[in-house]
Amino acid sequence: MKLLLTSGGVTNTSIRDALVDLLGKPIADSSALCIPTAEYGHPMCTPASAWRFIAGQTPAPMCDLGWKSVGVLELTALPSIGKDRWVPWVREADVLLVDGGDATYLCHWMRQSGLTDLLPSLPETVWxxxxxxxxxxxxxxxxxxxxxxxxxxxxxxxxxVDFSIFPHLEHELMPGNTMADAERWAADIAGPAYAIDDQTAIKVTDGTVEVVSEGHWKSFSS
Structure with missing residues (x-):
C-alpha cells in the first residue's frame, strides 16, 4: 500500500502533486472510499463533523478533490455484513481517504473489521x-x-511505518500543539518521529519516506 500521511488533508499543490504521483493517474479518473470511523472515538467530534468530512465540507480537503466517485466505508459496520460483500469494494477503490479523530479507536476497528489483514494485499491502493x-x-x-x-x-x-507523527504543529486553534509540546512528546515516544503542520505530508512508497511540505515540520531521531 502507498501512503500519504497528512496533518490537514490535501492542503496545497505540493501535497496534491504527491497524491497524483501515488495514484499514477488524475484524481478525476480515480475512485475513492472515505472512512470516517476515527471521528466516533474522539470527544471533540460529532455526527455533524463526520457528515462534513463525507460531504467535503471540512477545512481538510479530502473528499472534495474532484474524484471520479466517492463512497463511504464505515468500519464498525463491516463485521456484521461479511467479507464477501465489503472486500470487493475496497479492492476496487483506487484510494482510501481516512479521517481524523482518535487513532487508537480507528486502529481497534481496523483490526476488528478485518481491514488491517487486507491491506498487505493492496500494493497499488493509496491510503x-x-x-x-x-x-x-x-x-x-x-x-x-x-x-x-x-x-x-x-x-x-x-x-x-517505523516513525510516529505529531500533527497540527503550531495550529492556531490548538494551543497544546507547539513545537515545545512536540519535543516533549517526542522524548516520550523515544523513537523516530515527525512533527508536521497542516501544510505538510509524509509520502511513503516501497519503504521510501519523503516529506512533502509548503509549511513547517521537524524530524526527531531516536
Missing amino acids: VGVSAGSMVMTPRIGDYFVEWTPPTGSDRTLGA
Whole structure:
C-alpha cells in the first residue's frame, strides 16, 4: 500500500502533486472510499463533523478533490455484513481517504473489521490519512493523543511505518500543539518521529519516506 500521511488533508499543490504521483493517474479518473470511523472515538467530534468530512465540507480537503466517485466505508459496520460483500469494494477503490479523530479507536476497528489483514494485499491502493488517519499507521501515538482507551490500554497502533507523527504543529486553534509540546512528546515516544503542520505530508512508497511540505515540520531521531 502507498501512503500519504497528512496533518490537514490535501492542503496545497505540493501535497496534491504527491497524491497524483501515488495514484499514477488524475484524481478525476480515480475512485475513492472515505472512512470516517476515527471521528466516533474522539470527544471533540460529532455526527455533524463526520457528515462534513463525507460531504467535503471540512477545512481538510479530502473528499472534495474532484474524484471520479466517492463512497463511504464505515468500519464498525463491516463485521456484521461479511467479507464477501465489503472486500470487493475496497479492492476496487483506487484510494482510501481516512479521517481524523482518535487513532487508537480507528486502529481497534481496523483490526476488528478485518481491514488491517487486507491491506498487505493492496500494493497499488493509496491510503491518504488526515491527522489520526495518518497516525494509525505509526507504531505509537503517545499518551498525549489518546482520547479513547483500547482494550489493550496501550497507545500502540499498526506500525505500518517505523516513525510516529505529531500533527497540527503550531495550529492556531490548538494551543497544546507547539513545537515545545512536540519535543516533549517526542522524548516520550523515544523513537523516530515527525512533527508536521497542516501544510505538510509524509509520502511513503516501497519503504521510501519523503516529506512533502509548503509549511513547517521537524524530524526527531531516536
